[in-house]
Amino acid sequence: MKSKLEILKENLDKAFGKKLESMRESLGQLTIVIAANNLLDLATQLRNDQTLGFEQLIDLCGIDYSRYRNGRYDGPRFAVVSHLLSISNNWRLRVRVFAPHDDMPILPSLIKIWNSVNWYEREAFDLYGIIFEGHPDLRRILTDYGFIGHPFRKDFPLSGYVEMQYDSEKKRVVYQPVSIESREITPRVIREDRYGGLKH
Known part of the structure; x- marks a missing residue:
C-alpha cells in the first residue's frame, strides 16, 4: 500500500510534470520549487485540484541565500517558502520560489489565492x-515607519544604521547615527575546581 507522501508525489507529478523545477523529500515532507512566472497558475491549481486540495496557506517566509554554504552558493539570492496544508487530504507541502532579480526581488502576491x-x-x-x-x-509590519533597510538581509549590520532616542527639547523621538561600537566578545572559560560550590 502506498504512503500518503508517495500518493502526493504522484499527484504533483501528474498535475505539473516538467513545470516543477524540483521536488525533494526531507523530514517526511515534500518541497517543490516553482519558477516565479508559473507561481500564480500552479498555486491556483494546488488549491483547486481535488487530487491536491491545498485549501490553506499556513505560513510564508523569506530567505536570503547570499551567505549560504559559506558564500559558495551561486544561485539566486532571495527566495520565498510557503507552507501549504490540505485538510481534506491530510497532507502538507512546502513551495519554494526564487526571485529572478537579486537587486530588486519581486514576486507575485498569493493574496488572491490564499488571503x-x-x-x-x-x-x-x-x-x-x-x-x-x-x-x-x-x-512595513514589524519595524518602524522610518526604518532604513531590511534587518534579515545577511548584509544588514547587527547594530543597524540608526538608533532612536527621545529628545526632551524637541518633545519627540529623533533618529541619530548608531553610537554602539562593534567589539568581539570572548567567552569566559571557567577552570576553577570549586566554581559555584560544585565539586568536580
Whole structure:
C-alpha cells in the first residue's frame, strides 16, 4: 500500500510534470520549487485540484541565500517558502520560489489565492525587502515607519544604521547615527575546581 507522501508525489507529478523545477523529500515532507512566472497558475491549481486540495496557506517566509554554504552558493539570492496544508487530504507541502532579480526581488502576491498570506508577505517585505506584486497594502509590519533597510538581509549590520532616542527639547523621538561600537566578545572559560560550590 502506498504512503500518503508517495500518493502526493504522484499527484504533483501528474498535475505539473516538467513545470516543477524540483521536488525533494526531507523530514517526511515534500518541497517543490516553482519558477516565479508559473507561481500564480500552479498555486491556483494546488488549491483547486481535488487530487491536491491545498485549501490553506499556513505560513510564508523569506530567505536570503547570499551567505549560504559559506558564500559558495551561486544561485539566486532571495527566495520565498510557503507552507501549504490540505485538510481534506491530510497532507502538507512546502513551495519554494526564487526571485529572478537579486537587486530588486519581486514576486507575485498569493493574496488572491490564499488571503491568509497578507501579513506574511508584509513581514517578508519588511525584513527582506521582497516586493509582492499585486499585494493591496504592502507596507512595513514589524519595524518602524522610518526604518532604513531590511534587518534579515545577511548584509544588514547587527547594530543597524540608526538608533532612536527621545529628545526632551524637541518633545519627540529623533533618529541619530548608531553610537554602539562593534567589539568581539570572548567567552569566559571557567577552570576553577570549586566554581559555584560544585565539586568536580
